[in-house]
Amino acid sequence: MGRLHFSAPDPYHAFITRIPDAEYGEGRLSGEAVAVKDNISTRGIPTTCGSRILEGYIPPYDAHVVELLKADGAAIVGKTNMDEFGMGTTTENSAFGPTLNPADTGRVPGGSSGGSAAAVASGMVRMALGTDTGGSIRCPSAFCGIVGMKPTYGRISRYGLVAYANSLEQIGPMARNVSDISLLMEILTAHDPRDSTSINCPYCHKPDPDIHGLKIGVPEEYFGEGVDARVASTVWEAISLLERRGAEIITCRMPSMTYALAAYYVTCTSEASSNLARFDGVRYGPPAEPKKQWHDSFQERRREGFGKEVRRRIMLGTFALSSGYYGKYYAKAQTARQNVRNDFHRLFCEVDVLAGPTMPTIAFLLGEKSDPLSMYLSDILTVPANLAGVPAISVPCGTVDGMPAGLQIMGRWCGDEQVIDVAYAYEQGVSA
Amino acid sequence: MISERDVKHIAELADIGISGEELDEFTVQFNDILDYFDILDQVEAEATKETDLYNVFREDVVTPSLPQEEVLCNAGEKEDGFFRAPRVM
Numbered sequence: 209m210g211r212l213h214f215s216a217p218d219p220y221h222a223f224i225t226r227i228p229d230a231e232y233g234e235g236r237l238s239g240e241a242v243a244v245k246d247n248i249s250t251r252g253i254p255t256t257c258g259s260r261i262l263e264g265y266i267p268p269y270d271a272h273v274v275e276l277l278k279a280d281g282a283a284i285v286g287k288t289n290m291d292e293f294g295m296g297t298t299t300e301n302s303a304f305g306p307t308l309n310p311a312d313t314g315r316v317p318g319g320s321s322g323g324s325a326a327a328v329a330s331g332m333v334r335m336a337l338g339t340d341t342g343g344s345i346r347c348p349s350a351f352c353g354i355v356g357m358k359p360t361y362g363r364i365s366r367y368g369l370v371a372y373a374n375s376l377e378q379i380g381p382m383a384r385n386v387s388d389i390s391l392l393m394e395i396l397t398a399h400d401p402r403d404s405t406s407i408n409c410p411y412c413h414k415p416d417p418d419i420h421g422l423k424i425g426v427p428e429e430y431f432g433e434g435v436d437a438r439v440a441s442t443v444w445e446a447i448s449l450l451e452r453r454g455a456e457i458i459t460c461r462m463p464s465m466t467y468a469l470a471a472y473y474v475t476c477t478s479e480a481s482s483n484l485a486r487f488d489g490v491r492y493g494p495p496a497e498p499k500k501q502w503h504d505s506f507q508e509r510r511r512e513g514f515g516k517e518v519r520r521r522i523m524l525g526t527f528a529l530s531s532g533y534y535g536k537y538y539a540k541a542q543t544a545r546q547n548v549r550n551d552f553h554r555l556f557c558e559v560d561v562l563a564g565p566t567m568p569t570i571a572f573l574l575g576e577k578s579d580p581l582s583m584y585l586s587d588i589l590t591v592p593a594n595l596a597g598v599p600a601i602s603v604p605c606g607t608v609d610g611m612p613a614g615l616q617i618m619g620r621w622c623g624d625e626q627v628i629d630v631a632y633a634y635e636q637g638v639s640a
Numbered sequence: 641m642i643s644e645r646d647v648k649h650i651a652e653l654a655d656i657g658i659s660g661e662e663l664d665e666f667t668v669q670f671n672d673i674l675d676y677f678d679i680l681d682q683v684e685a686e687a688t689k690e691t692d693l694y695n696v697f698r699e700d701v702v703t704p705s706l707p708q709e710e711v712l713c714n715a716g717e718k719e720d721g722f723f724r725a726p727r728v729m
Binding site: 266405471489512537541543 | 642
């Protein structure tokens with residue numbers, strides 16, 4: 209139907225690839241600029257996953273979500289920067305250099321969907337797609353001051369998403385307001401038989417800000433050790449606003465939080481060690497050396513092509529699954545994961561949604577999280593929703609030292625509509 | 641505690657390729673991370689099992705797929721419609 213001229217400057221390095229002249233069609237997103245995280249396949253447009261190992265790779269097909277965006281008229285204007293294969297909380301682990309936070313260029317935008325968050329927050333695009341394995345949509349949304357949602361596991365097809373940790377990750381919408389999140393959910397939740405985990409549960413809903421009588425649980429652990437006191441008090445103010453709008457606030461406990469983060473990292477690294485075995489230089493990426501021995505060529509490709517964090521996680525996962533350690537790490541992690549699910553199940557018998565901070569702090573300074581474990585620990589409040597497969601949204605709820613903070617709302621399995629309603633009620637309450 | 645020798649062995653298993661100077665760095669970091677993972681020892685062995693899991697099957701029917709040229713278009717080394725890979729033996 210038309211072409212969108214897209215050549216705005218990119219001072220925060222939000223994009224890896226830009227399409228200066230993007231085609232668009234008719235539909236609910238006709239002519240709207242939409243950015244797509246660079247681990248989501250786009251036919252004819254390079255898809256790097258933020259890694260040198262996919263240099264030169266051009267997908268021969270579109271991901272299901274990209275087909276759906278195009279069918280509704282969107283102009284795909286580019287592929288956004290990310291931590292390599294989604295492995296990071298800052299977008300500093302990109303082979304193409306870090307993205308900067310539009311609110312303060314001395315700070316990270318969060319990750320791993322940091323490019324998408326910066327593109328939306330800076331106004332370059334109205335909306336973007338991210339992916340969330342352990343918080344990778346919600347963290348950058350909180351750090352950059354936008355809305356971002358990890359839908360229920362299975363609600364959006366992962367066909368065409370380059371896999372990192374299949375049992376945890378979901379594609380999800382990022383935008384500047386809750387109505388746009390809701391619109392993207394309507395567009396993206398079509399059932400897809402090509403992803404066997406895709407559930408047939410289309411989202412047909414308009415956000416409703418009436419939360420009178422709604423029970424909101426606040427787990428004590430979400431305000432525990434490691435949570436910045438200023439972030440905690442900002443988020444409590446947001447929860448009080450929901451109370452003033454008619455919700456009932458109930459404090460509760462989530463004991464499985466003690467080992468949720470360890471369970472998450474054992475699971476995601478184990479899955480990564482298997483998934484990333486496909487990058488061998490044979491089918492895509494800088495080619496293998498046919499004259500060398502298989503293992504020599506394979507090791508050389510992977511040492512040159514993968515960054516340190518990716519290699520660290522592949523090795524950790526290989527170790528957690530190796531003979532003699534499987535029972536101590538992987539099997540225990542799966543039991544812990546079930547305990548997290550049980551905690552959510554028990555709490556959702558008593559309350560409708562759970563609320564707390566999205567991240568324990570405001571955005572880190574560039575280079576602040578150089579030690580891997582200290583970076584992992586900052587994911588503590590986002591990983592439970594991934595382990596349980598439940599929906600969770602981050603909505604901006606004020607600032608601390610001039611930097612955005614995020615209110616996180618988690619809901620029942622397939623309760624994406626209710627999560628969006630609560631976020632909408634908060635947003636409307638703030639602007640009222 | 642895992643040693644540099646263990647890390648070298650894992651790197652071999654994972655075909656990841658590791659250099660001498662990285663070995664020390666990775667070993668220190670792995671020990672920090674594995675110490676943290678020890679918290680999983682506190683998990684009680686028996687959790688309630690997931691009961692609502694089911695398999696998703698489809699009929700084994702041939703459907704259209706990408707043409708061979710498109711499938712091969714990203715490969716660096718190819719020959720007569722095949723991927724060309726390093727020798728295994």
